[in-house]
Amino acid sequence: MKTVLITGANKGIGLETAKQLSKKGLFVYLGSRDPERGKQVAKALAGKGFENIQAIEIDVTKPATILAARQIIEQEKGSLDVLINNAGISGIVPQNAQETGVEVFKEVMDVNLYGVVSVTQAFLELLKKSAEPRIVNVSTSVGSLSLQSNPSWPAYDYAKYAVYASSKAAMNMYTVHLAYELRDTAFKINAVCPGYTKTDFTGHIGGEVETAGNRIAKYALIDQNGPTGHFFSEETNPETGEIPW
Template sequence: MNSALITGANRSIGLETAKQLSEKGFLVYLGSRDLAKGEETVQELLKKGFQNIKAIEIDVTQPHSISAARNIIEKEQGRLDILINNAGILGVNPQTASDTSIEHIREVFDTNFFGVISVTQAFLELLKKSDSPRISNITSGLGSLTLHSDSTWKYYGIKGAAYGPSKSALNAYTIVLAYELKDLPFKVNAIDPGYTATDFNHHSGHGSVESAASFIIKHTLTDENAPTGQFFSNDIEDETKISPW
């Protein structure tokens, strides 16, 4: 059975992605910083008929937590087929460039950027044991420098010194990682699930978690001819079109 690890998966888009992957026959490791909360979520899913979902404790900002999660998956599966780096935080608001503290910016980057790198590097050897390894870095349209420079963009007025830049950095890392792995069967992409109504944004988004998760899975469960090192957004009308960086 193919396996997937989703970080930050005990609620919202991550949780829905876990549910949809489970329905497709994957063994899903539902990553949660708080193991008790993760296990509670899994018990609820099992009651609803979902199968092959296991809670796993993983705090992407803590190396020992990442290492422990890796050891568990290696012992139980011997490999990992899919890594979805979904864990992320918004940080304090507002995030003005002139006075947002370095501490607040660093806190966001620790999860959204450095956390992704730490998890990816820790699981890379397990992913290399898969026939079709996939790494999906969950990003945001707010990480697009091209769109942020376009005054006609519908989200042009949403600027921040921490969250958006952390996703811009994540996008850049995705390109470098995909290039490094291009001669292996990896597909590594940045995926924006779109402006989704979740606790993350006080349910101000217009998209559903079902649509967001479906979009993530569409660009994760790809064949050998699919692109790698690209940026896909659920907020673009033509969802097959590659998003501007």
């Protein structure tokens, strides 16, 4: 049975992804920065027949919890097959490049970029023990420099998220470099936008969470012929899914 760790998985898209991967036979570590909340969610899922989902405390901004989570997974499983860096925050809204304070940028970057780097680096050795290691960095189409700067893009004149978009663009670049460095290995590492989805994150406006979860799960399960070092948004490009950086 393959093992997956999903950060920020006690609700929303992370939770839905956990449920879908559990149904596909994976053992899921449901990452939650609030350990009690995580346990409550895992217990509720167990009551619905999910027998292979276990809550684990992990706050991507707190190195001690990352290390503790790594030790638990190493002791219990010995390796990790899939890492889904799902935890993220948007910061205050609206936000703009002219006035939003640097403290907001730091707060969002701490989760969306530094948190991804910290968790990924902590779990790389466990992932290297897997025959088919996968990393999915949950991104967003507004983190695409090409799309965001294109006047013909449908969302070009939509409310700008200067902080959130910057953090995800930076995370995308980290994804590119990580995939490049591990290009000659069994790793498959991609950035995936789940689409605008009905969750707390969007005020429950957007597409269905089941669709978003499926988009993330898909790239967590790609085989050795699958892509690596790519950026996908099936909402933006329904044909191939791939979008420009």
